[in-house]
Amino acid sequence: MSIRALFGGTFDPIHQGHIDTALALLDELNIDALHLMPNSVPPHRPQPAATAAQRLEMVKLACNTDKRLVAEDFELRSQQPSYTVKTLQNFKQQYPQDTLLFVMGMDSLVSLDSWYQWQQLTDLAHLVVMPRPGYELAQASEALGHYIKQHQCQQPGHLHQQSEGYIYLANTPLRDISATAIRNGLHTKNHHDTVPAAVAEYIEQQQLYR
Numbered sequence: 755m756s757i758r759a760l761f762g763g764t765f766d767p768i769h770q771g772h773i774d775t776a777l778a779l780l781d782e783l784n785i786d787a788l789h790l791m792p793n794s795v796p797p798h799r800p801q802p803a804a805t806a807a808q809r810l811e812m813v814k815l816a817c818n819t820d821k822r823l824v825a826e827d828f829e830l831r832s833q834q835p836s837y838t839v840k841t842l843q844n845f846k847q848q849y850p851q852d853t854l855l856f857v858m859g860m861d862s863l864v865s866l867d868s869w870y871q872w873q874q875l876t877d878l879a880h881l882v883v884m885p886r887p888g889y890e891l892a893q894a895s896e897a898l899g900h901y902i903k904q905h906q907c908q909q910p911g912h913l914h915q916q917s918e919g920y921i922y923l924a925n926t927p928l929r930d931i932s933a934t935a936i937r938n939g940l941h942t943k944n945h946h947d948t949v950p951a952a953v954a955e956y957i958e959q960q961q962l963y964r
């Protein structure tokens with residue numbers, strides 16, 4: 755049985771906040787494959803600045819960092835809103851032998867109760883939550899906070915013992931980087947400190963985020 759992680763995002767663009775944390779998570783949880791999956795029609799936000807093809811290309815370039823990283827185009831193959839529940843149902847069918855992890859940052863967890871059929875997510879996968887500067891568990895609503903406590907698992911080893919059902923708060927490094935700040939030019943001009951070098955070159959070549 756393999757440990758397969760799915761890390762969904764708008765990735766407009768993918769940045770070191772995603773990559774540094776994903777790489778740390780591979781080791782923390784002994785993950786065999788981590789799929790970085792750009793969404794097609796983000797359910798809860800304005801449409802991305804870069805095209806789907808550009809976002810996928812940047813994810814592919816970022817995946818060259820480690821062979822356990824996989825650029826996943828599953829959601830981009832549909833024009834429907836990218837509801838995570840639907841995606842996980844499909845992955846569960848595709849990889850019935852694997853333990854599935856759905857990876858997100860703390861900002862996503864604290865608003866999880868706004869997601870489509872959110873209480874079904876833990877029926878389909880474990881949720882793995884990475885810390886992010888400015889976000890903490892206390893920002894979740896009372897009902898969501900209670901739900902998280904009920905499902906929380908402290909020992910990473912427990913994730914290997916059942917194939918879904920837990921919420922695990924990871925110990926990945928804090929990275930104060932956001933795609934919004936990159937798009938708005940708030941980090942540095944040439945992006946080299948905030949995105950992988952190949953992605954920075956692609957952004958320049960495609961004249962993105964000007």
Ligand SMILES: Nc1ncnc2c1ncn2[C@@H]1O[C@H](COP(=O)(O)OP(=O)(O)OP(=O)(O)O)[C@@H](O)[C@H]1O
Nearest residue numbers: 762763764765771858859862886929931932933934
């Ligand atoms: N610096 C970070 N540290 C930890 N998790 C992060 C970080 N940046 C993004 N994530 C997580 O990665 C997933 C995809 O994020 P997304 O592609 O929306 O990036 P973002 O930087 O949050 O973008 P934007 O600023 O456009 O909202 C989300 O679950 C988010 O919580």
Ligand SMILES: O=C(O)c1ccc[n+]([C@@H]2O[C@H](COP(=O)([O-])O)[C@@H](O)[C@H]2O)c1
Nearest residue numbers: 762763764793797798836837838869870
């Ligand atoms: O299923 C939902 O209702 C839902 C609502 C908000 C976000 N998501 C997913 O969560 C991931 C991170 O979203 P975002 O907006 O932070 O890039 C991405 O895979 C989204 O498709 C999913």
